Structure formats: structure tokens, C-alpha cells
Amino acid sequence: EDKVVQSPLSLVVHEGDTVTLNCSYEVTNFRSLLWYKQEKKAPTFLFMLTSSGIEKKSGRLSSILDKKELFSILNITATQTGDSAIYLCAVLNQGGKLIFGQGTELSVKP
Amino acid sequence: GAVVSQHPSWVICKSGTSVKIECRSLDFQATTMFWYRQFPKQSLMLMATSNEGSKATYEQGVEKDKFLINHASLTLSTLTVTSAHPEDSSFYICSARRTVSNQPQHFGDGTRLSIL
Numbered sequence: 001e002d003k004v005v006q007s008p009l010s011l012v013v014h015e016g017d018t019v020t021l022n023c024s025y026e027v028t029n030f031r032s033l034l035w036y037k038q039e040k041k042a043p044t045f046l047f048m049l050t051s052s053g054i055e056k057k058s059g060r061l062s063s064i065l066d067k068k069e070l071f072s073i074l075n076i077t078a079t080q081t082g083d084s085a086i087y088l089c090a091v092l093n094q095g096g097k098l099i100f101g102q103g104t105e106l107s108v109k110p
Numbered sequence: 111g112a113v114v115s116q117h118p119s120w121v122i123c124k125s126g127t128s129v130k131i132e133c134r135s136l137d138f139q140a141t142t143m144f145w146y147r148q149f150p151k152q153s154l155m156l157m158a159t160s161n162e163g164s165k166a167t168y169e170q171g172v173e174k175d176k177f178l179i180n181h182a183s184l185t186l187s188t189l190t191v192t193s194a195h196p197e198d199s200s201f202y203i204c205s206a207r208r209t210v211s212n213q214p215q216h217f218g219d220g221t222r223l224s225i226l
Binding site: 041043044045048088092097100102103 | 142203216
């Protein structure tokens with residue numbers, strides 16, 4: 001059975017801290033791995049990773065994929081209170097389905 | 111950028127009512143749309159894949175007669191929760207993907223359904 005596992009499930013940090021969120025997967029017919037940020041409404045897209053070892057970066061956020069070890073990390077540097085959200089990792093299979101992890105709830109305290 | 115519109119954003123209704131939720135891709139065509147359900151503090155669970163012009167594909171355990179999906183055009187899919195009961199209360203989210211591309215799915219803002 002396909003599964004995506006995220007850790008930690010929740011995390012509390014202070015502004016300015018750096019955090020690393022983890023995502024491991026066991027998915028047949030892997031196509032790509034995606035990270036989303038979910039605040040009060042629906043998820044907003046952050047990154048899509050298809051190739052191993054290539055870091056994707058957007059401002060203070062970055063992510064990388066390791067297809068040999070079947071995991072990805074999402075890094076957030078110099079965290080701000082606006083980074084507080086649930087971060088979802090999802091794997092897209094060749095059939096076009098997204099399999100989501102449980103999410104990591106990040107809380108950034110001032 | 112790609113935009114997906116979902117309507118309504120919040121519904122409160124009595125038990126036994128049927129509720130229709132619309133999902134529209136505003137600036138692109140989507141032959142495939144997806145419907146998810148999310149319980150509090152839990153992740154998104156795929157309910158069904160909606161295919162334009164054909165029947166939807168439901169995930170295991172999802173009642174197709176309970177959750178009717180219609181994908182009548184390349185920009186619109188609807189989910190109807192028939193004879194809704196309190197246990198159907200949840201956050202329902204749709205997503206859409208461009209017809210021909212390797213682009214990620216883009217999500218609507220979700221519909222919070224509360225059945226009294």
C-alpha cells in the first residue's frame with residue numbers, strides 16, 4: 001500500500017529559528033513529490049521535486065529530494081510567525097494521484 | 111497563475127438535505143479534477159477522480175451513490191452530497207490539473223460542510 005509519512009507531526013519554534021521538516025515515502029510508480037502549505041483554507045503549492053539532489057529554493061524555503069533513500073526535506077530559515085501552518089508532503093504517482101502525508105503542524109512563536 | 115474556484119465556502123444545513131459543491135478551473139482547462147475530504151487535524155484523503163465526459167473513479171470505501179460527481183465541462187466539476195447526515199460534516203476540497211502538462215495540482219479554497 002502506498003504511504004507517505006511526515007515527521008515531526010507538530011513543531012513549536014521561535015521566530016528566527018531554522019526548521020527542517022521530513023517526508024519519507026513508499027509509493028509505486030513514483031512521478032514527483034510536492035510540498036504544500038495549508039493555513040486556514042486549502043493547500044497552496046510550494047515545490048514540486050522530480051529529480052534527486054537538485055535543491056529548489058524560494059526565499060527562505062528550500063527543499064530537496066533523495067529518490068534512492070525515498071525521502072525529502074523542507075527547510076525554512078529565519079522563521080516568521082507567518083510561517084505557522086500545516087505543511088503537507090504529497091507524492092504524485094504515474095496515474096496522476098496525489099498521496100498525502102499526515103502533515104506537520106508548525107507553530108512559530110514571536 | 112492557475113486558479114481554482116470552489117463554491118460555496120461554507121454550508122450549514124439540516125440532516126437529509128442534499129448539498130452541491132462546485133469546482134471551477136478559472137484560467138485553464140482540466141480534464142481531470144480531484145475531490146478530497148479532510149477531517150480536523152488530519153491530512154487530505156482522496157475521495158474520487160473526476161473525469162470530463164466520463165464517470166468518476168471512486169476510492170475504496172467511498173459511496174458513489176452518496177457522493178455524486180459530475181464533470182460536465184473542461185472547467186467545472188460538481189460534488190453532490192446526497193441526503194447528508196452529521197457524519198458527512200467535513201472540509202471538502204477540490205483540485206484541478208492542467209490537461210496537458212506536468213504541472214502540480216492546484217486546490218480550491220475548500221467547502222466547510224456542517225450538517226445539523
